[in-house]
Amino acid sequence: MVASMSSSTHHKTPRSGPTGRTGRPRSVEADAAILEATRASLVELGWSKLTMGDVAARAGVAKTTLYRRWASKNELVVDAVAVLFDALELPDRGSLAADVEGVVLQFAELLQLPETKTALMGVVAESTRDEALRDRIRSAIVDRQKRLVLQGRERAQARGELPYEDDPDTAARNTDLIFDVVAGAVVHRALVSAEPVDAEWARRFTVLLVSGLGSLST
Amino acid sequence: MVASMSSSTHHKTPRSGPTGRTGRPRSVEADAAILEATRASLVELGWSKLTMGDVAARAGVAKTTLYRRWASKNELVVDAVAVLFDALELPDRGSLAADVEGVVLQFAELLQLPETKTALMGVVAESTRDEALRDRIRSAIVDRQKRLVLQGRERAQARGELPYEDDPDTAARNTDLIFDVVAGAVVHRALVSAEPVDAEWARRFTVLLVSGLGSLST
Amino acid sequence: MVASMSSSTHHKTPRSGPTGRTGRPRSVEADAAILEATRASLVELGWSKLTMGDVAARAGVAKTTLYRRWASKNELVVDAVAVLFDALELPDRGSLAADVEGVVLQFAELLQLPETKTALMGVVAESTRDEALRDRIRSAIVDRQKRLVLQGRERAQARGELPYEDDPDTAARNTDLIFDVVAGAVVHRALVSAEPVDAEWARRFTVLLVSGLGSLST
């Protein structure tokens, strides 16, 4: 687990009147309760049926409290779901192929959670028309999880399975490419094609990917 | 090319009484007008702001006429967008790599259309909670476009770039896998990572994929 | 029973093209079935919930057939209900008071039928904004039932309970007045005050009316 990067994906800042720091401070438990309630609501209702009122009710909080902290349903959901992706890790299984296969299955499992699958596509759909949301997704999910690719490469390089890269620019480009290929293939298989990402599929995919990786660095 | 498969994406059946074929027939122009209006509405408003009322108004049709033909916004949008995917084709560029690169760029271009990008993720998000919609997406989009993979393989085999496969079951599995990898990578790059799918990226992706393909059949 | 006055309150005339009398004639059973269905629908659904579609379905007839014969729900209902009022009669009970009491109770009973009570007030409400409907009510219901007042007076005069009137104009005015007083009181008691019109009430009302009648002719 890597988790503790910034922890605070956070949202709207308190009003802070001209005087600075007066008045009742925001309840801290509320934040956690709201995010938890959001996930519960996603599980039960799904993205499109989730409502701010329902989340507020589950969290035992007034609707106004939600709006004081998040500007919209989209941002709230990104924050609520992003943390789930931090649970992904890359245990060392001894070979590049085994590592890839492991993370693919782990990612597939994460995408099977009802809150994840419905929320991820939902916010991505919204982000096509919302620049700010696109940035939020990138920073809260995409960029955070590229660590897995980096880590995998480092291990493979340490094992001698992959060469060290000279050009840091090329390395970055490859990181992005591999991330899109892995994440994209799993997401597409699981959510668009709607077929199971099982051990068999993971194995075949890994073969394809790993044998392709060699030619990237040449 | 435009795949002359029967256009039977179709929707609610008229409620033909048991006796057979009575009553005023459904207007055929209306269908086309509605689908066109749906795409126009997607362009202008995007998935989440699209309303049945707006589509009806654009099509010059009563709201009830929409509901008579499609059970929900989701199904309507799938039908409206699916046809756009049929425009994809695989022109023969002389080599497997060139063919892949061509179709990747073509697909990327399709995903840049505002109606496509907003609608695709939108309906996929909904489909996570709707079995019927999942089937509709699969049959109207996913299965139809796998023809591109099949066609590419045949050409490569004819050119001697790829071996002929003995086991039809394995061949089918590979088709699915390749489709998910290609479509998934492009969609993820374009919509989740929100980075441009340009010639450079297409080239690198193609290198990765094509060199991986060899090891699949062994 | 007096019934057979004109019987035909009737409605829209057939199209009768320029040639005159050709083409398929209107089904005669349909008319009766529709009026019966209208009453059934009134019983079950009441005035405001009655729909043309429901009536048509009950009558086993297409909606178009209804509209070919009646211009509106209002006219249809007047025709359907008017005939019920023709069932009122004035049996000779030996005295003016007894006759009045009898007809009051009979009228009250008629107003207890669900089809009558809901329809009568409904069409009257509509008639406040519809001159033609007002006329139709007057001719199909009001004027037809004034026969009861005339008959009652004749009997009373024959018995010597009431004097013969010299001025036919005054006689007509009195007929109208008495009709409005009797019908109005019963309707108001039953439908507005929503109290039962029982024997006790009928008796008291009759005392009031009959003792007042004497002074009219002086």
Add this chain to the structure above:
Amino acid sequence: MVASMSSSTHHKTPRSGPTGRTGRPRSVEADAAILEATRASLVELGWSKLTMGDVAARAGVAKTTLYRRWASKNELVVDAVAVLFDALELPDRGSLAADVEGVVLQFAELLQLPETKTALMGVVAESTRDEALRDRIRSAIVDRQKRLVLQGRERAQARGELPYEDDPDTAARNTDLIFDVVAGAVVHRALVSAEPVDAEWARRFTVLLVSGLGSLST
């Protein structure tokens, strides 16, 4: 006179939580604006064409605000119209007959208002299938206006035109009877027979009624 009874015709209660008196209070101006708008809409459109949307628009209020306060169009209209009946009064004209004649003409004038005539029959028609509405009409209109009968009798008794009644039960029954006769006759003449309630008719009706009243108490 305008009967200063408590204006408690009132409608849906705010959904005060168990704790008591929290949340934003209902706008008080809205109530008046809505009732006024209802009357305006009745004048212009009549009972059957009146819509909740139109009333809301006229009142400058959202449709939901109407539904928060009144359960249905029927109840709203009763409340809107009931207050008009409170304008009836019984000026002392020196004799029972003159008083009756006066109130009959006054009532007739009230029934000539387009909002009154269309609404009264409309709600009564609905009330035939709605116990609650029946009660509301009784308490908001019928029972409130019986004050006129009581007042008229008291004056007549003070003048010696009518005897004092011994049995309070009989007195109550007579009150009801007289109210139904007067109101019923006027309503029937004006709305069912659709003939003018003019001075001449009022005079003849008064003769009939007053001479009948004597025999009631004997």
Add this chain to the structure above:
DNA sequence: CTATAACCGAGACGGTACGTCGCGTCTTCGG
């Protein structure tokens, strides 16, 4: 015996209103 014309059923059509739901804001009271 065949036109021709009006009828009939079925059901789709463009509309209008419905009553409900969720949004995001606001207004109150109390901490």
Add this chain to the structure above:
DNA sequence: CCGAAGACGCGACGTACCGTCTCGGTTATAG
């Protein structure tokens, strides 16, 4: 100043009927 409660204006929902229309098919009279 925060927080709960809940009313507010708004706008979309999906449904129900309206009265009209367009079909294919039926049943009369007129030629």
